[in-house]
Amino acid sequence: MTISCVLFDLDNTLVGIPNTWNYFDTLIQDVLKMDYSLSIPSKDERNSLWRSGKEYVSILKRWGVSDPNDFWIKFDERDGIKRRKLIKENKLILYDDVIPTLKKLNNMGIKIGIVSNTPDFIIEYELDAFKLEPYFDKVLGLGDDQSICKPEPDGINMILKEMKGSPAKTIFIGDSEVDLIAGQRAKVFPIYIDRNKEKRKIFDINPKSYLKITSLLQIFDIINRPQEDGKSPAESIL
Ligand SMILES: [Mg+2]
Numbered sequence: 304m305t306i307s308c309v310l311f312d313l314d315n316t317l318v319g320i321p322n323t324w325n326y327f328d329t330l331i332q333d334v335l336k337m338d339y340s341l342s343i344p345s346k347d348e349r350n351s352l353w354r355s356g357k358e359y360v361s362i363l364k365r366w367g368v369s370d371p372n373d374f375w376i377k378f379d380e381r382d383g384i385k386r387r388k389l390i391k392e393n394k395l396i397l398y399d400d401v402i403p404t405l406k407k408l409n410n411m412g413i414k415i416g417i418v419s420n421t422p423d424f425i426i427e428y429e430l431d432a433f434k435l436e437p438y439f440d441k442v443l444g445l446g447d448d449q450s451i452c453k454p455e456p457d458g459i460n461m462i463l464k465e466m467k468g469s470p471a472k473t474i475f476i477g478d479s480e481v482d483l484i485a486g487q488r489a490k491v492f493p494i495y496i497d498r499n500k501e502k503r504k505i506f507d508i509n510p511k512s513y514l515k516i517t518s519l520l521q522i523f524d525i526i527n528r529p530q531e532d533g534k535s536p537a538e539s540i541l
Contacts, residue, residue: 306526306536308468309408312477313419316496318429319396330381338377341367356455375449379422386425390432397433404519405438414440414466418458422446441466454481456488471535480506483513492537511541
């Protein structure tokens with residue numbers, strides 16, 4: 304199959320954050336409470352922020368945050384401190400399949416990159432903690448500009464331009480719905496990594512529009528699969 308580029312999400316795709324939902328939800332609450340002295344919105348309201356893309360401005364304003372960009376600056380500061388602590392305490396996990404997958408892709412001459420909603424300075428801590436940086440051709444952190452974060456396709460579009468990759472020959476692997484939506488919008492082949500084998504997990508998008516795997520090594524089944532005439536890899540499989 305003519306895959307020339309493989310893109311990964313970072314958090315919970317390559318590197319695991321324990322109790323992720325709780326980790327980020329606590330951060331939201333800390334910023335609202337400690338930086339702005341605002342009351343805490345409902346759980347559903349808080350949850351909506353993660354899928355909001357460009358809508359984040361109206362959500363934060365509804366909560367009483369007058370400068371949404373300032374909110375993310377404060378959020379990233381607290382995230383940075385908290386993430387460094389996790390690394391120091393060896394609480395971040397590098398999944399077993401990551402190094403074998405990256406090495407194999409490198410050996411095959413396939414370009415690899417990261418598109419993450421986390422800001423670059425935090426990505427650097429994480430890549431450094433596990434010595435991952437040398438495997439990647441390009442790493443893109445979107446956290447500094449919330450309006451281009453996934454589910455927006457901007458990050459994938461930007462990195463493909465820099466890597467001179469074509470969407471039809473690219474797969475993008477992530478662990479959440481925003482990754483799949485961003486992948487669809489960027490017209491790459493979206494793959495969902497279900498590390499916890501959550502059989503019942505259902506997203507709001509067509510299940511036929513992405514592929515589900517439980518180990519990164521399964522991407523080689525796709526890469527090594529014979530290509531059907533005139534079809535992109537995604538069209539051949541989905
Ligand atoms: Mg993730």
